Amino acid sequence: MLNRQGRPSSAGQAGTAEHPTFTGNKALAQIEPLLFEIGRYDTTGVDLDEPEDFKPRLGGLERKEPIGLPGLSEPETMRHYVRLSQQNYGIDTGLFPLGSCTMKHNARLNERMARLPGFSDVHPLQPVSTVQGALELMNELGRYLVTLTNMTAVALSPKAGAHGELCGMMAIKAAIEAKGEGATRNVVLVPDSAHGTNPATAALIGFKVKPVPAREDGWVHVEDVKERLGPDVAAIMLTNPNTCGLFEPQVAEIAKAIHDAGAYFYCDGANFNAIVGKAKPGDLGVDAMHINLHKTFSTPHGGGGPGSGPVVLSARLAPFAPVPFVRMKDGSFELVEQNNEAGGTAAPFGRMTAFHGQMGMYVRALSYMLSHGSDGMKQASEDAVLNANYIRAGLADLMSLPFGNKPCMHEVLFDDAWLKDTGVTTLDVAKAMIDEGYHPMTMYFPLVVHGAMLIEPTESESKASLDLFIAMLRDLAMSAKNGDTERFTGAPYHAPRRRLDETRAARTPVLKWTPSAPVAEAAE
Numbered sequence: 433m434l435n436r437q438g439r440p441s442s443a444g445q446a447g448t449a450e451h452p453t454f455t456g457n458k459a460l461a462q463i464e465p466l467l468f469e470i471g472r473y474d475t476t477g478v479d480l481d482e483p484e485d486f487k488p489r490l491g492g493l494e495r496k497e498p499i500g501l502p503g504l505s506e507p508e509t510m511r512h513y514v515r516l517s518q519q520n521y522g523i524d525t526g527l528f529p530l531g532s533c534t535m536k537h538n539a540r541l542n543e544r545m546a547r548l549p550g551f552s553d554v555h556p557l558q559p560v561s562t563v564q565g566a567l568e569l570m571n572e573l574g575r576y577l578v579t580l581t582n583m584t585a586v587a588l589s590p591k592a593g594a595h596g597e598l599c600g601m602m603a604i605k606a607a608i609e610a611k612g613e614g615a616t617r618n619v620v621l622v623p624d625s626a627h628g629t630n631p632a633t634a635a636l637i638g639f640k641v642k643p644v645p646a647r648e649d650g651w652v653h654v655e656d657v658k659e660r661l662g663p664d665v666a667a668i669m670l671t672n673p674n675t676c677g678l679f680e681p682q683v684a685e686i687a688k689a690i691h692d693a694g695a696y697f698y699c700d701g702a703n704f705n706a707i708v709g710k711a712k713p714g715d716l717g718v719d720a721m722h723i724n725l726h727k728t729f730s731t732p733h734g735g736g737g738p739g740s741g742p743v744v745l746s747a748r749l750a751p752f753a754p755v756p757f758v759r760m761k762d763g764s765f766e767l768v769e770q771n772n773e774a775g776g777t778a779a780p781f782g783r784m785t786a787f788h789g790q791m792g793m794y795v796r797a798l799s800y801m802l803s804h805g806s807d808g809m810k811q812a813s814e815d816a817v818l819n820a821n822y823i824r825a826g827l828a829d830l831m832s833l834p835f836g837n838k839p840c841m842h843e844v845l846f847d848d849a850w851l852k853d854t855g856v857t858t859l860d861v862a863k864a865m866i867d868e869g870y871h872p873m874t875m876y877f878p879l880v881v882h883g884a885m886l887i888e889p890t891e892s893e894s895k896a897s898l899d900l901f902i903a904m905l906r907d908l909a910m911s912a913k914n915g916d917t918e919r920f921t922g923a924p925y926h927a928p929r930r931r932l933d934e935t936r937a938a939r940t941p942v943l944k945w946t947p948s949a950p951v952a953e954a955a956e
């Protein structure tokens with residue numbers, strides 16, 4: 433295939449096999465080459481005056497070759513990015529059932545608030561007297577998070593859930609060291625069902641990870657935890673509700689056992705959306721928990737967009753909270769930046785980021801909270817749980833539930849037992865869902881379940897939307913059971929790209945684009 437400059441393009445197949453098109457486009461689904469393949473190197477989209485004679489001051493390091501940036505006009509540039517964006521699938525395009533990720537609607541009101549110039553244009557090095565409103569917002573958000581979780585302190589600065597885990601575990605490490613147990617308490621218990629970031633976090637700061645095995649009911653059992661407890665255990669990292677979509681019924685007993693052994697309870701709060709306004713982690717004995725603002729409190733995520741993972745801390749860990757934090761002093765807000773300014777018995781373990789964290793995320797999250805109110809946030813959790821159970825009930829006769837057909841929290845976990853002898857795998861089902869216009873569910877996670885399919889609809893979806901989603905999955909399930917394997921193994925048939933060799937992409941990634949014609953030649 434040739435692109436608009438008549439050069440072979442790396443873009444996909446022309447049309448479909450049955451109906452090839454001249455351009456390679458599929459009607460409105462336009463094939464889009466790379467910017468470097470469209471642009472010419474001898475033109476520029478902007479008119480710049482020739483620079484006046486000047487004396488180079490780069491000591492001979494100035495560029496001798498053409499810079500090699502594609503020159504494009506504004507409409508060409510615009511079309512390139514708009515076309516790419518049209519190939520994207522997001523929560524604004526359709527249902528996004530990616531379990532554990534809480535892909536919920538991000539109300540436009542939140543976006544408007546985040547774009548208020550007083551929030552969007554603040555600079556982290558501005559004098560604090562000029563950013564009192566922004567600091568007040570951070571203080572208010574922190575107060576809401578502490579209240580919703582019944583904890584003592586909050587560290588707002590971590591920039592993602594995994595970063596929050598690191599923050600919480602560093603606070604735990606600091607507390608252990610303050611007690612003089614740093615050399616002896618070096619083990620962290622992590623259930624097999626945990627998100628991979630949990631053991632990675634513990635290992636990163638020098639803890640040994642001891643797994644707690646999964647049971648056939650999907651729950652972590654207090655006896656299994658007790659068996660592994662000893663004077664060497666620093667903490668447990670437990671996800672609640674867990675990654676199997678279940679509330680841990682023994683969580684309070686586990687917390688007690690952990691505390692009796694002199695250890696700390698880190699809770700992975702990524703699934704907080706199931707219990708906001710219903711259960712407070714502080715009441716369950718949690719010592720530290722990250723909250724993914726970009727999951728529970730809306731705010732856009734995915735595609736590497738900014739996240740925010742504030743950590744709430746119990747009274748035992750509050751003194752070790754990192755700087756910076758917002759404090760009220762003499763009627764105005766200040767940002768405490770230095771450990772020795774923290775005051776009282778506080779002994780911050782240091783800091784997580786250069787500045788204060790993700791301002792835009794704070795604004796969106798507080799906007800979400802204020803617009804919902806406490807009753808609305810509780811209802812959002814209830815609706816999220818109801819929606820997941822509606823999907824469970826709608827599919828339980830065709831797809832298999834690894835822990836029996838019992839109520840789930842805000843996500844429902846299926847395994848691949850229902851695909852036995854069909855020749856179709858979890859991956860194939862996910863690819864067939866793409867042809868049906870859906871982003872696939874989370875696959876092969878948690879690891880404790882074979883061929884896992886973790887579906888989280890969130891509270892955003894209407895009954896009509898859920899009914900269509902269920903009907904689509906029922907249709908796929910019937911196809912698989914009736915031997916229509918072709919619908920699966922060749923899928924996706926209709927996506928801009930067909931099935932990719934993901935293993936090869938991961939093992940031998942192509943990290944640098946090489947021009948199909950040398951830049952110098954193209955510039956002639």
Ligand SMILES: *Cc1c(COP(=O)(O)O)cnc(C)c1O
Pocket residue numbers: 532533592593594595627629671675700702703724739741
């Ligand atoms: C999303 C998630 C994380 C990590 O959060 P990020 O914001 O992606 O870093 C950790 N644990 C669980 C269970 C999650 O779902």
